Amino acid sequence: MTGLKLQGIRRSFSDPAPKLVLSGIDLAIETGEFVALVGPSGRGKTTLLRIIAGLDEAYEGTVTWAGGRRPRLAAVFQEPRLVPWLSVLDNLRLVSDRDRDAEARALLAEAGLAGTETAFPGQLSGGMQRRVALVRALLVDPEFLVLDEPILSLDPDLAQRMREWIGAYWRLRRPTVLLVTHDLREAAFLATRILVLGAGEGTIVVDLPVDLSHPRRQDDPRIEAIIEGLAHRDPMLLADGHDDGRDGRAGRPQPLE
Numbered sequence: 417m418t419g420l421k422l423q424g425i426r427r428s429f430s431d432p433a434p435k436l437v438l439s440g441i442d443l444a445i446e447t448g449e450f451v452a453l454v455g456p457s458g459r460g461k462t463t464l465l466r467i468i469a470g471l472d473e474a475y476e477g478t479v480t481w482a483g484g485r486r487p488r489l490a491a492v493f494q495e496p497r498l499v500p501w502l503s504v505l506d507n508l509r510l511v512s513d514r515d516r517d518a519e520a521r522a523l524l525a526e527a528g529l530a531g532t533e534t535a536f537p538g539q540l541s542g543g544m545q546r547r548v549a550l551v552r553a554l555l556v557d558p559e560f561l562v563l564d565e566p567i568l569s570l571d572p573d574l575a576q577r578m579r580e581w582i583g584a585y586w587r588l589r590r591p592t593v594l595l596v597t598h599d600l601r602e603a604a605f606l607a608t609r610i611l612v613l614g615a616g617e618g619t620i621v622v623d624l625p626v627d628l629s630h631p632r633r634q635d636d637p638r639i640e641a642i643i644e645g646l647a648h649r650d651p652m653l654l655a656d657g658h659d660d661g662r663d664g665r666a667g668r669p670q671p672l673e
């Protein structure tokens with residue numbers, strides 16, 4: 417069953433200068449898929465997530481959900497969006513009842529955040545706040561989980577533990593996941609499908625199924641091959657800078673050679 421169907425999604429901004437960011441996104445995501453959306457800074461990844469999450473309605477085109485209703489959706493955006501005057505546990509209680517405190521504490525512990533329950537967001541590092549936001553999203557028990565670069569500002573070991581945790585959660589609960597990341601390795605480690613948002617054209621230029629079973633090994637050579645294939649298709653994917661979109665490429669989704 418197609419969980420989500422996007423047809424002809426266009427989004428432009430007029431301020432400070434007119435700019436067409438998404439110029440015709442056609443995409444169907446099946447229920448239970450783990451989709452990674454990659455592309456350098458400025459290509460419109462967050463813009464697309466906001467439309468899917470229902471936070472931006474100033475777009476053209478159609479967003480259709482299976483069964484005609486938006487599923488229970490949770491989102492973690494690039495900024496953690498915690499309420500600064502509430503403790504970590506009280507932030508989590510915004511989405512779950514007090515009788516789920518034990519579950520909240522367990523998820524915090526799994527995220528390496530045991531002992532932070534009474535801390536205020538401002539007392540935590542950016543990476544910790546982002547993990548609290550991730551725990552809050554999981555407490556929603558989402559059918560559709562939107563993750564906008566949830567693994568930033570973490571040391572490599574912890575980052576990998578978080579990836580494994582997200583992967584384990586997906587295997588257990590099978591939400592549909594849409595993960596935005598700059599990190600091709602992260603995409604290839606987790607996703608069942610990788611989408612590349614093209615430079616300049618504002619469309620999806622690569623739609624690559626990742627046919628590897630879960631859980632995956634970080635050192636699986638097939639992950640390396642996927643990364644090389646993607647980088648060959650779009651070298652900007654290996655750069656971390658802002659993409660001004662001038663490097664336009666003709667674009668329909670193409671299989672990798």
Ligand SMILES: Nc1ncnc2c1ncn2[C@@H]1O[C@H](COP(=O)(O)OP(=O)(O)OP(=O)(O)O)[C@@H](O)[C@H]1O
Nearest residue numbers: 429430431432437456457458459460461462463464
């Ligand atoms: N509210 C807005 N008003 C004006 N321009 C905007 C607005 N939101 C996004 N843009 C522009 O749209 C383009 C895409 O932005 P978006 O945040 O979607 O990129 P992104 O791919 O998520 O980048 P990053 O990887 O840095 O998060 C950028 O040029 C950005 O400046």
Ligand SMILES: [Mg+2]
Nearest residue numbers: 461462463494
């Ligand atoms: Mg973004």
